[in-house]
Amino acid sequence: MLSCFRGIIGSSSSSKDGSSSQSPNGSESTLVNEKSEKVSMITSTRTSKSSATLYTNAHLVGFEKEGLSSVLVQDGRVEWIAAADEKKELPEIVERIDLNGQWLGPSMIDWHVHSKLAAQSEHRVHLDSLKSAEGVFARIREALGDPKYDREDLIGVDMRNGDWRDNDQMNRVNLDEKVSSTRPIFLFYNGYHSVVCNSIGLTKYGQKAEGSGILKEHAAWPLTHQLGKVEDEVMDGWIDSWAKDAASLGVTEIVDLEIDFNIRDWRRRAQNGFNTLRVNLGIYENHFEDAVKQGYKTGDIVDEDGLRLIKIGPFKMVTDGGLGSQTACCHDPYPNTTDYGMMNDSPEKIKLWTRKATEHGFRLAIHAIGDQANTYCLNTMASNPIPPLEGSTIEHAQLLVLNEIPIFTKLGLIASVQPVHLVDDRETCLKYWPGREHRAWALKSLADAGVRMKFGSDNPIAELNPWEAMAVAISRRRKGGLPLSEEQAVDVHTAWVSSTSNGRASIQAGDQADFVIIDKDPLKCDADGLRSISVQGTVLGGRWTYRK
Incomplete structure (x- = not known):
């Protein structure tokens, strides 16, 4: 099991302006752009x-x-x-x-997004529908001549290799020989925890062109950060468009866990007129001291002179890898290997930073995907002399040891989960976590134990669509697809309150005026009904951010 710790390295330093020599970025998948009918029903x-x-x-x-x-x-x-x-x-x-x-209810919140990666998603090649390495090679060859991808670096995202028969063919040598040896190419597996590079791509960013060309976890994060560099004006325009898409789905609030200097970026956007969402900013180790020096803690307003939409959110740690990269740290080895995954942080470091962040007034958001990572995180936090602040979360909580779930309630921890991951990763789960499916995305077990849940998307890992997330949570399947462990489905009331911005089923006097106006009662809907709900309007603080 100690093999999970082979990925641990020292953290990078940050400068006073928030720049970092090594900064992991979040995750990647499809950004949904739903175009509403131009018919007003209000x-x-x-x-x-x-x-x-x-x-x-x-x-x-x-x-x-x-x-x-x-x-x-x-x-x-x-x-x-x-x-x-x-x-x-x-x-x-x-x-x-x-x-x-029409029906008026509390608006939607997405508890886990990566704003920059999500905004960049439309400018990268999507590979999630491809079923083989050869299929990926063919798609990337097509993209080489597509003016949509006109930047020098060609980036593909969201490879899902759970049902690939030729997975061993995805490597640096084949990218060089079958796709291109003259243009830098970077292909990310679902989850952004690993990337496959061709030789020129590796050398461009200071890596040795050797071996498989696959970089994982800490080895991949600096590259992820470098590939994500876009001019501020361009990025802010992309994010503004992405936020408007979110508003059209009834979303008024996000927890932005982009691994970057969020305070600087979001203060600038607010000063330039951003007004579409409430934003809770994740703070990482690289920028923690900067935030503390500025006197910030969770809940503090960043845009004091503006609309006061931007707040400091949780302190975030990424303690293990992901299922898509087979780096999630597990109690059992991945099939036909002696590989248990990777822990990015030791229990000692997790204990140090969770205590330090709590003492400085930060709620916690601790990434743990594999069951061993969840065991380490839950037990380490339980051993701290002070409990985590209210609202602290385990992010993802994808694979759990069921008899450890009471630790959530003991510590008052929220399970921040992304239901759509369970259908996106169904085949990958069946291949790499066989016999443990009943413990994967164990929503009903969490609900039955009295654990509060918050739903999100991890966008762009999964689409930012709260209606699809709720539909999956109550059915454990995509529309027309096969289910995964249906016994772990939750009722529609649980799915709804896990998705609303106020954490309740309804509004009440004194609430922020953050509403969604829809065409039917979501609490009377089955999965298909939730998917068919039409958002007629979204109201943030009493003003429209979307109106159909």
């Missing part, structure tokens, strides 16, 4: 100097027996909720919006 009566908004004739999610309601929003918060026919005193100036019987 009618409104506008006034030019509105100071409050009254939503009328609304069905409220969670109160289906109450009939139609009215909701008054003032100064970005819910002032009151009343029956539609109840007479209530209104402000002198009020905008009235008739929802015509």
Whole structure:
């Protein structure tokens, strides 16, 4: 089992401006761009100097027996909720919006995204549908001449090799001989924990052109960071577009775990007018001291002079690898090998940093995918003299030892999970975690033990789509696909409250006015019903960020 620790190396240093010589980036997959019909189903009566908004004739999610309601929003918060026919005193100036019987509920949150990688995803070659190394080679040969990928470095993402028969053919030599030896090529496995490079790609970024050309974990992270460098203006434009896509799906808030100097980047975006999402910024070891020197802790506002949408989020550690790269650290070796995966951090380092971050006022977000990594993290955190702050999470919690789940409740930890991973990685799970499927993405076991869950996407590893995430959580399958351990499905109420921005089924007086307006009651939907929900509008702090 100690082989899991072979990936541990020293952490890199950071400068005062937040630059880093070694900085891992998150994960990669498909960015969904849903185009809405240009048909408005919301009618409104506008006034030019509105100071409050009254939503009328609304069905409220969670109160289906109450009939139609009215909701008054003032100064970005819910002032009151009343029956539609109840007479209530209104402000002198009020905008009235008739929802015509549509459903109003708390908006959606995505608890785990990587903003830069997600924004870059549309500019990289997607390989998730390909079923062989030869298929990948053919797709990359086509992309060599595609003007869409006009940067010198050609980057492919989201390789899923769970059902490849020729997996051993994916290496540096074949990339050189079958694709190109003159243009740098970098192909990432699903999860961004490993990358295959051709020889010129390796040498361009200071690596030796030898062996398989496959870099994993710490060896891959500096390269991931270098390949992700894009001019600030270009990146901010991409992120603005990505955020608007999220808003069109009812999302008003994200936890951004991009491994970069998020404070600097998001402060700049806020100053330049970003106003689409609430953003909770992940802080990593490389930038922890910078954040502390600035006096920050979890919950502090970064854009004090703006809309106050940008906050400091959790302290994040990536303790092990990923299933897609077969680097998730497990109690059992990967089939037909003596390889248990990789721990990026020792238990001693996990204990040191979780305690240090907690003492400085940071909630924790601890990446643990394999069951051995989860064992190390849960037991290490339980041995600390002070418990983690409320809202701290195990990120992913993909493979668990079921009798260790009570440690979550003992420590008050949240399981931050990405349901769509279980269908995206179904074949990979069956191949590399055989006989353990019932412990993979064990949502019902967590729910039955009273563990709070927060759903996310890990976008761009999986699509940022909370409706698909909920549908998968209650069905354990993609539409028309095969299931994975159906006994671990949760009920729709659990899926809904794990996805809402307020963590509840419904809104109440005093809440931030962060709403989603939809065409049906999600609590009455099966998986197909959730997938077919149409978002009619998204409201952030009382103002529209999306309106169909």
